[in-house]
Amino acid sequence: MxxxxxxxxxxxxxxxxxxxxxxxxxxxxxxxxxxxxxxxxxxxxxxxxxxxxxxxxxxxKKEDVLFLVCDSIYQRVKERMEASIDPNQTSVESLVEAIRSYFQLMDDMQDEVLVMYQEVKSLSKDAQDYVLQKERDMVAMLEQVIVNSVTEPISEADVTLIANNIFVQGQMWGFRRWILNRTFTLDSYIDRQTQLLLHGLSKEVKELS
Amino acid sequence: MxxxxxxxxxxxxxxxxxxxxxxxxxxxxxxxxxxxxxxxxxxxxxxxxxxxxxxxxxxxKKEDVLFLVCDSIYQRVKERMEASIDPNQTSVESLVEAIRSYFQLMDDMQDEVLVMYQEVKSLSKDAQDYVLQKERDMVAMLEQVIVNSVTEPISEADVTLIANNIFVQGQMWGFRRWILNRTFTLDSYIDRQTQLLLHGLSKEVKELS
Amino acid sequence: MxxxxxxxxxxxxxxxxxxxxxxxxxxxxxxxxxxxxxxxxxxxxxxxxxxxxxxxxxxxKKEDVLFLVCDSIYQRVKERMEASIDPNQTSVESLVEAIRSYFQLMDDMQDEVLVMYQEVKSLSKDAQDYVLQKERDMVAMLEQVIVNSVTEPISEADVTLIANNIFVQGQMWGFRRWILNRTFTLDSYIDRQTQLLLHGLSKEVKELS
Amino acid sequence: MxxxxxxxxxxxxxxxxxxxxxxxxxxxxxxxxxxxxxxxxxxxxxxxxxxxxxxxxxxxKKEDVLFLVCDSIYQRVKERMEASIDPNQTSVESLVEAIRSYFQLMDDMQDEVLVMYQEVKSLSKDAQDYVLQKERDMVAMLEQVIVNSVTEPISEADVTLIANNIFVQGQMWGFRRWILNRTFTLDSYIDRQTQLLLHGLSKEVKELS
DNA sequence: TATGAATGAGGGTTCATTCAT
DNA sequence: GATGAATGAACCCTCATTCAT
The missing domain is CATH 1.10.10.60 (Homeodomain-like)
Incomplete structure (x- = not known):
């Protein structure tokens, strides 16, 4: 174990x-x-x-402590992500729900996530690869949810990009909290990010044709 | 000097x-x-x-070196941002252009940005505040461009959120390059992120009413 | 026991x-x-x-292990020496035989002897004295054999010297083996050392009168 | 230097x-x-x-100190040996003189030599090889003196053996001093060892034909 | 102004020894 | 009698910082 x-x-x-x-x-x-x-x-x-x-x-070695910390974080993140994502559901609601779960998770584990993000580079190359792989797995989970949620075809590149954006925005809630929570609660943050992802600024800007 | x-x-x-x-x-x-x-x-x-x-x-002290590095980075970033942003222009194009400039900048200075991003926490509280203020200034510049670009009113919260998203996506190009440049060149990255910001997934998903 | x-x-x-x-x-x-x-x-x-x-x-204490090792070595060496030396025999052959037995013994127990030789100084003063006494006993056995073997009177000093030489040459076979066994087998080593002891270089050198 | x-x-x-x-x-x-x-x-x-x-x-590393100690010892021993050995002299007197010089040297440097002999095994394999080579050089010097001194041909094996015997007897004066100086002064030790080397026990024992 | 030898507090790690089970 | 988890003193080594030249 x-x-x-x-x-x-x-x-x-x-x-x-x-x-x-x-x-x-x-x-x-x-x-x-x-x-x-x-x-x-x-x-x-x-x-x-x-x-x-x-x-x-x-x-x-001391480094082992850091590795165990990182490993434990990903373990817990993964468990919670898997528990809250239903791969059979294929509407946009499942994406919205996944985002909510993930952001909530980042909020719960902000200390751990912050630590991990600032200190991974202190791990040995091997350990970093191990941790990075876990991260890739997580992003892949988000990509899957995205693919399941769209009704129109979407390019692979866009799937990757959106998954990475969500991933980073989740972390951002953790390590830019000092600036964000002047303006947002967790719920309003989740809400606005979701809106933005779904609609962008389509209504607010007028593009040149 | x-x-x-x-x-x-x-x-x-x-x-x-x-x-x-x-x-x-x-x-x-x-x-x-x-x-x-x-x-x-x-x-x-x-x-x-x-x-x-x-x-x-x-x-x-040794820490002074890190401080000088961080300070120099922001100095140069700020100079280049100011040079490339025209506060009088008020169409969406200026936002698009600002994003392009900023992402290009993050690409040029990726080493420096990566270093700063990973090491600020090693600075003393005071020095961190100083550097953070510079960061806030930068985000404020992005906010200004956003405000100037929208044709419909937009909430302050959304302005903040979008500015922070752009800011973080710029950094992301630097420190998640290992995964992103399997799929994107700098130009295609800029292009897709811009599209996503402007339109979101409005065409790809169908929401419940 | x-x-x-x-x-x-x-x-x-x-x-x-x-x-x-x-x-x-x-x-x-x-x-x-x-x-x-x-x-x-x-x-x-x-x-x-x-x-x-x-x-x-x-x-x-850890040191006790070393002491037990040293004690056991001397115990076994002494037993074998006693078994192979006949105090009643008084010709030079008994000396030759004793040398042979002793060198053979050093060959059989080279690991143990090497260890003892290199590590005694790690023992406490008391333990060292105890071990040294055993060593003295062994040298005394050799001295006895020498005394029994000579037909002409021989000074006490020379007895001591020869006994110590034999003692050290036996050890030398153990811890200088890396150089000696390019030239010698155990048997030829025993043979030549014996010859040298008995005749020296008397035939090979011409001394000034 | x-x-x-x-x-x-x-x-x-x-x-x-x-x-x-x-x-x-x-x-x-x-x-x-x-x-x-x-x-x-x-x-x-x-x-x-x-x-x-x-x-x-x-x-x-700490080990470097030990290495420097060993190296310095051999350096000094070699210098003094070279100074006192005349390679052009070819009588037995030169051998006698070389033995005297070497034993005198071992007496002067007994602390150093004792240390070296008890601690070489604490060196790394490489450093041990280096030190052992120096030792081989020293034995070779003794071998040369022996070859130069004999008037009758003598086997290579015997040269090696005698050189090693002298070498070890010199050390013995250092690390078995506790027992030897009950009986010998340095001078009497040198004298008796030399006699023994040259004549063995030829006069004291009668061998079976 | 530039140099680099000297310092010593402090950090990571080991391992002989103990003792509750 | 046997086990092995727990302990902490002590060791090797590093490196930021100083200061005489």
Missing amino acids: PNNQVPSSIKDEALVWKRRNQMIKGAVALFKEKGFHKTTTREIAKASGFSIGTLYEYIR | PNNQVPSSIKDEALVWKRRNQMIKGAVALFKEKGFHKTTTREIAKASGFSIGTLYEYIR | PNNQVPSSIKDEALVWKRRNQMIKGAVALFKEKGFHKTTTREIAKASGFSIGTLYEYIR | PNNQVPSSIKDEALVWKRRNQMIKGAVALFKEKGFHKTTTREIAKASGFSIGTLYEYIR
């Missing part, structure tokens, strides 16, 4: 799972506050509720 | 200006490659073409 | 004896490969076939 | 030479007292008369 890309000296898997969850929880808070590099392993251990020695029974 | 938020022991302002430009150029390359924290002051000095002792004649 | 200079929490002496033999066997291999300091107690436990907790039921 | 197998960040070669000599001197004393592994880098720095930071300006 625990991520086995990061080996542990502890044999009891349930314990590994439990301790690593303590670790992730403590680490997210610290990484958010001061960033990965300025957080010491001793602080992580303390925030996790055990000693530095114990910390290293469950990971090999 | 040189940024005086970062004091220097050297009196000759022209020299300070020159040396700091060397510094910024060297530092951007290093920060891009390995990030701010993993770059040492010695490496910055070497890449700048002078000794570690000299480096510290022109800054007080 | 088990060495009682190293106390154990386990009461069953036969078990202590058995476990410690497992330990010694595993430890010699590890010490030879990576040295005492670079071998961890966990590795010793694993190589011995039991857990780290169990290891510490049979010793007090 | 300073050993360039161990790179230093300091540019001034004379300074590197000076600081490394301080290091070697301090390190030998410590290594002799407590061994390489039990000596900390901070202790080495302190004994060398500078800070831990400065220490690491002149080496890369």
Whole structure:
């Protein structure tokens, strides 16, 4: 059950799972506050509720903590996305609903997502690839929903672009919150972004022919 | 002329200006490659073409280098944005043109923007506020262009939202390039994003009434 | 029966004896490969076939393992030396035979001897004295054989010197093997060293009067 | 001039030479007292008369200190051996003189030699090879002297054996001093070993025909 | 003004040892 | 008797910063 890309000296898997969850929880808070590099392993251990020695029974390197954090985030995001998306539904409503779920999710997990986005580059190349793949999977889920929702054919490129836009707008709610929540609540943000996606500025601007 | 938020022991302002430009150029390359924290002051000095002792004649702390980098980026971005936006023009074309200029700019300065985007959080609170204010100024410029371009009234909230979307989509071209340039060239990216902004999916989906 | 200079929490002496033999066997291999300091107690436990907790039921400190190894080596060396030396025989043949036995022994136990030779200094002062005493005993055995073998009186100093030379030449076969076995087999080594001891270079050099 | 197998960040070669000599001197004393592994880098720095930071300006890893120590020992040994051996002299006296010089040398440098012999195995494989080569060179010097000294032909194997014996007996004076200097002074040790080498036990034993 | 040697606080990591189960 | 999770002192090494030249 625990991520086995990061080996542990502890044999009891349930314990590994439990301790690593303590670790992730403590680490997210610290990484958010001061960033990965300025957080010491001793602080992580303390925030996790055990000693530095114990910390290293469950990971090999400090970087492993960051990897576990990222992995756990994507795991949870994916689970929630899958739970809220119905692949059989094919009307535009399912897209609207998926966007709502995803933005809601980004709101719930803003700390984690913020941390992940600012610190992935601190991972090793391999770990980055692993995390990036998860991200690709997520975007692919959005692409699927988009394809299912349109009634008229739409180019692959546009599907990609829209999926990426939604993806980034979700993150934006997390890491540009300092400016956005002067103007929006989560609900109004979701609402306006959805409107904009569906209609653009078609009514507000007049283009030259 | 040189940024005086970062004091220097050297009196000759022209020299300070020159040396700091060397510094910024060297530092951007290093920060891009390995990030701010993993770059040492010695490496910055070497890449700048002078000794570690000299480096510290022109800054007080390592963080100052990052600050100078960020400041220089915004300075240059702002200059180019101002040069390419005509506040008197009020048709939708000016918005289209502003978007094109801005995306082009993000493409030209992708290294710098990537660095800034990933490392601002390493600045002190004060320095972050300073940089954030520059960012707000930039978004405000986009907002102005939007207001000038629409023919029908549009809510303030929507203006903010659209400006932020454009802003983030510009950055996205920089830091999600690894996925986007499988599908898009800069021109096609600009083109599709513009279309999407103006019309959304109005033709592709049929909404319930 | 088990060495009682190293106390154990386990009461069953036969078990202590058995476990410690497992330990010694595993430890010699590890010490030879990576040295005492670079071998961890966990590795010793694993190589011995039991857990780290169990290891510490049979010793007090890591150093005890080294002590047990050294003690066991001398024990076995002494037993074999005693078995092969006949104190009643008094011709030079008995010396020749003793040398042969001893060199053969050093060849058989080269791993163990190498380890002991390189790691004694890691023992505490007390333990070193204990081990050194065993070494003195061994040299004394050689001295006895020498005394029994000569037909003309020989100074005590020379007895000591020769005994030490033989002792060191035996070790030399173990730890300079990398150079010696380009030229010698064990048998030819024994043969030539014996010849040299008995006749020196008397025929090959001409001394000034 | 300073050993360039161990790179230093300091540019001034004379300074590197000076600081490394301080290091070697301090390190030998410590290594002799407590061994390489039990000596900390901070202790080495302190004994060398500078800070831990400065220490690491002149080496890369702790192991480098040990390497420098070993290298310096062989350098000095070689210089002194070369100075005292006259390759043109071809009588047995030159062998006797070479032995005397070498044993005297081992006496002078006993601390260093002891350290080297107990700690070489802590070096990396490469560094060990380098040091071993120096050792081979030294033995080769002894072999040359032997060849020059004999009046009757002597087998290559015997040359090798005698050279190794002398080599090891020299070391023995260093690391078995605790037992030898109950019986010998340096001079009497040299004298008896020389006699033994030249004549063996030919007068003291009677062999079966 | 420029240099680079010196400093030492502090960080990541290891591992002998303990002790509750 | 056996196990292995937990502990934390201690080690190696880095690097921002200073300052004498």
